[in-house]
Amino acid sequence: MPDATLAEGLTVGQVSARLDVTVRALHHWDDIGLARPSLRTRAGYRLYTAGDLERLHRIVVYRELGLDLDRIRAVLDGSTVDLPAALRAQRAQVAQRIDRLRQLGAGLDRMIAVHERGLLLTVEQQAAIFGPEWNPDWPARARQRYGDTTQWQQYAERAASRSPEEWQAIADAVADLDRALGDAVEAGVAPGSAEANRLVERHREVFGAYFPLTRQMQVCLGRMYEADPGFAAHYDGIRAGLATWFRRSVDASARAHGIDPDTATWQ
Template sequence: MTDRAMGDAAESGGLTVGAAASHAGVTVRTLHHWDAIGLVRPSGRTTGGYRLYSAADVARVHRVLIYRELGLPLDDIGELLDAPAVDMTVPLRQQRAQLLDRISRLQSMVDAVDRMIEAANAGILLSAEEQVAIFGQRWDPAWAEGARDRWGETPQWAQYAERAAGMTPEDWRRIADSVATLENDLAAAKRAGVRPGSAEANALAERHRASIGAYFDCTLPMHVCLGRSHAADPGFRAYYDAIEPGLTFWLRDIIDANARDRGIDPDSATWT
C-alpha cells in the first residue's frame, strides 16, 4: 500500500472493502473470506454497516500476502500474526527449508528436461569416444545422428530420448554387452544354417526386437521396417557382415519370416 493510500485510510476513517482490495491487489471476495475466518477483520463500519479498513488493517492484509507467498497456510498465518512477541524466525526458517527443498526438486526436474532435450538433439548422451569404447570399434557415432535425422519427428524417437536421458554409461555398457551376445548368437545361427521361419530363427528375431525395445516399443511391423532399412543401408550392411558374411540379409529374412508367422505381411508392413 502506498503512503498516500495509508494516509487516505487514516484521514477518512478507513477504506471501503473495494478500495482496500484494489490497493492490496486482491479480490473483494478474498477480503470477505478473510474477515469471515478472522484473519483480517476491518476495524470500522460505516453507518450503513459496510466494512472500513484502517491503515493497520491494510498493513495486516499485506503481511498475510507475504506469508501466503511463502507458502504458509492461512491458519498458520493467523496464528503467526496474532501470537504474542515470540521468535518469528522459527516458522520462517521452517518455510525457508521447505522452499529450498522445493527448489532442489524443481532443479532436478529442469536437469531431467535438459537431458531429454540433449538426448533428442544428439541422439545419445555419450561422446564419440565413449560410444566407440562401449560399443566397439565397428560402431560409427554418425549412426546416432543419422537415426535422429530419419526418425527425429516420430513418437518412437521421443520415447527413445526420454529413456536415453536417464541412462548412464554403465547402462549403455550393459545394453552393449547384451547386444554383442545377441549378435554372436545370430552369427552362429547363420553359420549353422538355421532357416528363417524355424522356431530357433523366430526366437532370435524376437530377441532382436526385444533389444530394440530398450530404446522404444518396437512392434512387428516396425521391426520389419528396421530389418529392411538396415539391409538397404551400406553402413549397416558393413557392420553386420563384418560379424558374419551375409548376416544383414539373413537377419532381414528371419525378421520377415517371424512377422509372417505372427500374422504380419512383411511386404505391406508400415511404421506402426
C-alpha cells in the same frame, strides 16, 4: 503525504490492486475471520482501514513464505506459536523444494541436450563403448532424420538418465545378439523355426532399450537392414547373408502372429 483514500477506507477492489491479492481471497479471509474489514458503506460494502491493510500486508508476507492460514492466524493473533521455529521449519521445506527444483532443472537440461544431440556421451566414451567403427556423428544424423517422431521422443526420455555403464550394458547386449544371429546363419537355422523365432524376439527385447518396438516396426527394420547399404554391410560383415536371413526370419515371425510383412507399416 497522508493517503486520503486510505483514511476513508479502501474497497475490496482497491485492496486487491494494492496487494496483488484476488478479490476472492479477500472475501475468503473475511469469511473465516482472518482479515475482516473494519468499516462498511451504507450499502454494506466492505471498507478496509490502515490497520486492516497492515494486517493484510502481513498475511501476504507469511503466505508467500509458505505458512498455512491457520498458522498465520496464530502468528497474527499472538498465540503461543514459536514463530522462529515455525519459520525455520518452513525454511527447511523451502530448501527441500529448491533442491528438488534444481534436480528437475538438471533433468530438463539433460532432456534438452539428448533431444538436440542424440547422445550424452563424450566422443571418447562413445568410442570406448561402441567400438572403433562407431561414428560420433551418427546420433546427430539420427536426430535430423527422426527427431520429430514419437520413437525419438521415447528414446530421448530413456537416454536422458542413462549412465555410461548402462550404455555399455546395452552395447554388450547388441554385440551378443549380433554374434547369436551370425551363429544361427552359420548353423543353418531356418527362418520360421523355433530358434529363429527366439532370436527375433530377442532382437525386439534388445532394441527395446531404445524405444518400444512393435512387430510391424520390426518388419520395417528387417527390410531396412537388407536394403540399406550401410546396414547390409554391417550384418553381412558379421556373417555372409545375415541381412537377408534376418529379414526373412522377421517376416516369418510376423506371419505367425497374423501380420502380413508385405503390407506392414511403421506403427
